[in-house]
Amino acid sequence: MKDAIKTGILVLIIIIMGLLIFFVSGHIKKGVLLLNRNTLEVNDPTVIILKDRILGLDDIRKAYIKPDEINNDDIIKYLLLKLDSNDYKMMKVEPVKIECNISDKISFTSSKTCEIKVINNDVFNDYLFKMFNLDKKLAFNDFSYHGYSCKNDGSKYYCLVDNYKDDYVSYSVIKDAYEEKDKVVIREYYLRVDIGDNERCLKYFNQGYCMNSKEQEKIPLDDEIVKNDGVLYEHVFAKNGNSFYLVESFITNER
Numbered sequence: 001m002k003d004a005i006k007t008g009i010l011v012l013i014i015i016i017m018g019l020l021i022f023f024v025s026g027h028i029k030k031g032v033l034l035l036n037r038n039t040l041e042v043n044d045p046t047v048i049i050l051k052d053r054i055l056g057l058d059d060i061r062k063a064y065i066k067p068d069e070i071n072n073d074d075i076i077k078y079l080l081l082k083l084d085s086n087d088y089k090m091m092k093v094e095p096v097k098i099e100c101n102i103s104d105k106i107s108f109t110s111s112k113t114c115e116i117k118v119i120n121n122d123v124f125n126d127y128l129f130k131m132f133n134l135d136k137k138l139a140f141n142d143f144s145y146h147g148y149s150c151k152n153d154g155s156k157y158y159c160l161v162d163n164y165k166d167d168y169v170s171y172s173v174i175k176d177a178y179e180e181k182d183k184v185v186i187r188e189y190y191l192r193v194d195i196g197d198n199e200r201c202l203k204y205f206n207q208g209y210c211m212n213s214k215e216q217e218k219i220p221l222d223d224e225i226v227k228n229d230g231v232l233y234e235h236v237f238a239k240n241g242n243s244f245y246l247v248e249s250f251i252t253n254e255r
Contacts, residue, residue, distance in 0.1 A: 040177040040184070047177045050186055050244060053131065054235055056082050057249065058170050058192070061233075065249040067132035076138065077145045079127045080119075080159070087127075088119040100160070105153045108160045117159040121152070133238070133245040167196040169218050171226045182239045183247070191221070191230035 040047050057065065060074045067075075093100040093114040100114035101107045108114055121140055128134050140152040147164025150157045175187040195201045201210035205219055234252045237244035 036180055038179040040179055042174045042177070044177070046179075046184060046244070047174065047186060050184060050235070050237055051172070051174065051188070053082070053237075053246065054186065054188060054233075054249075055170070055172055058168075061190070061192075061249075063251050065246075067134055067246055072139045073141060073143060075128065075132070075134075076124055076140070077143065079124055079131070080148060080150070081146065082127065082131070083119065083123065087123050088117050091116045091118060102158050103153060106151050106158045108149060108151075108158075110160065115161045117148070117157075117161055119157045119159070121155055121157070124157075129245075130240070130243060131245055133240055133247075165214050167214075168192055168194050169213075171221050171230070173223045173226045173230070175227075175232065184237045184239075184244060186235045186237070187252070188233050188235065189227045189230040190233050191226045 056078055060070055060078060070078075093102060093116060095110050095112070095114060098109055098111050099107055100110050100116075102116065108116075121138070124138060124140075128136070128138065140154075140157065142151045144150070146166070147162045148159040149162070150159040152158075170190065170192045172191075173189040175189060177184065177186045179185075193200060193204055195205075195210060195213040198210055201213070204221060204225070205213075209216055209219060231251050232254060233249060235249045236247045238247050
């Protein structure tokens, strides 16, 4: 009987010691990770550049994003809005009987002067590698997106530019950012408000704005509202030479 009691006590001591080692080693590991982190201020140049990349993800946001899982069309649409002014040329074409003829393959219908953005396919491939570290063959399909009607002739996109305003407004507040080894992590509260949904719109704005939002500028929201009602994203970027590319973006339950 005494031997059984001794054995039970010994087993209990071993279990307690094991748990203590587990928790202590976990805290030590967490402490080491935190020591290896270099906190970045919100106004740090790297954070500012990467925040702009994040905001461009509006239309492809989901619970978990990995660049190699985003389809080609969504990638091209995202890149279209991120191009630098040096990456394309603008041309104006006067319509003939409401037809703006660019070439034998490309034409657009418009009753006014056609403003066309011309972008080489190679530019998209360059940005694909620069922003997502992906080296794959893109399918250059025709599409319409955010005021652009784009057609491809095999080597270039010709995009008719028209006035456009989203039927939603989005808000972003950076929680924190840090650099760790060869990566930068930005955590961001994100709130998207569908202004086409009157009930949803009225939660944040007055009736006048909700009825005429297409004609008005975006109204600022208090940061605390974005933090309380938004989701918290964690965006992980890795270094690629002197720049960074997106590795993954996901929603975290941490507040």
